[in-house]
Amino acid sequence: MKYYAIIVAGGKGNRMNQAVAKQFLALDGKPVLMHTIEAFHKCVLNPEIILVLNTDQHRFWDELCSLHHFNIPHRVIQGGQERFDSVKNGLEVISENGVVAVHDAVRPLVSTALIQAAYEMALEKGNAIAAIQPVDSVRMKKDDQHSVALNRNELFLIQTPQTFLTAQLKAAYLQPYRNEFTDDASVAERAGFSIHLLTGERSNIKITYAQDLELASFLLKNKGL
Numbered sequence: 001m002k003y004y005a006i007i008v009a010g011g012k013g014n015r016m017n018q019a020v021a022k023q024f025l026a027l028d029g030k031p032v033l034m035h036t037i038e039a040f041h042k043c044v045l046n047p048e049i050i051l052v053l054n055t056d057q058h059r060f061w062d063e064l065c066s067l068h069h070f071n072i073p074h075r076v077i078q079g080g081q082e083r084f085d086s087v088k089n090g091l092e093v094i095s096e097n098g099v100v101a102v103h104d105a106v107r108p109l110v111s112t113a114l115i116q117a118a119y120e121m122a123l124e125k126g127n128a129i130a131a132i133q134p135v136d137s138v139r140m141k142k143d144d145q146h147s148v149a150l151n152r153n154e155l156f157l158i159q160t161p162q163t164f165l166t167a168q169l170k171a172a173y174l175q176p177y178r179n180e181f182t183d184d185a186s187v188a189e190r191a192g193f194s195i196h197l198l199t200g201e202r203s204n205i206k207i208t209y210a211q212d213l214e215l216a217s218f219l220l221k222n223k224g225l
């Protein structure tokens with residue numbers, strides 16, 4: 001069986017508000033993105049790594065790879081306007097049937113165990129979507145004055161990897177883009193596929209704001225303690 005990993009790194013990181021996009025910021029001495037690629041490279045299923053990056057960052061990435069002696073084989077693909085477009089571009093270079101994981105470049109703490117479990121579950125069930133349950137109470141806004149409590153036991157916070165049989169994800173991505181497509185599961189669901197949740201990891205945070213980078217650094221240093 002052939003395994004693929006599409007690492008989406010085509011975003012600008014506006015919420016991080018730094019001169020350099022967050023996927024290139026240093027975490028424990030090397031760019032966030034290198035930690036993410038390493039996690040997939042360590043997986044025994046040996047996924048082919050497809051990195052999706054804006055064209056204007058390809059040269060910068062090459063320079064970073066030289067600087068850090070980063071030699072993990074990977075193919076670099078052009079990013080798109082939306083995350084949806086970046087995933088679609090990544091899928092276009094996959095020709096062989098197999099299993100594909102889509103993972104945010106900015107979730108560098110994903111464990112190799114979760115990556116492998118997601119590939120195995122997707123092979124069996126068609127897809128596997130990493131998710132955790134909220135620990136806070138949750139309410140939904142009804143209007144400017146009112147909100148209503150939701151049952152948090154019925155809610156999930158969705159992470160990546162989001163892993164699929166390649167044929168399923170390719171079929172789903174034939175649809176035109178919609179605003180509500182915030183992840184790959186929403187695209188696949190809209191195309192009519194049932195979504196299968198897999199227990200994610202609390203440490204698998206998405207680096208979005210400056211504090212997240214500090215938290216990632218702490219979690220990385222204390223890994224395995």
Ligand SMILES: Nc1ccn([C@@H]2O[C@H](COP(=O)(O)OP(=O)(O)OP(=O)(O)O)[C@@H](O)[C@H]2O)c(=O)n1
Pocket residue numbers: 008009010011012013014015016023052079080081082083084086087103104105106107206207208
């Ligand atoms: N056009 C886009 C937009 C996002 N992403 C990637 O999708 C992941 C999740 O997106 P997000 O955290 O929102 O990243 P940004 O879009 O960079 O952040 P922001 O919304 O703050 O600008 C990131 O790894 C990001 O690089 C992408 O590949 N192509």
Ligand SMILES: C[C@](O)(CO)[C@H](O)COP(=O)(O)O
Pocket residue numbers: 083104157158159160182183184206
């Ligand atoms: C794909 C994702 O990380 C799942 O939680 C999330 O939907 C990405 O959202 P963003 O607004 O593009 O960061």
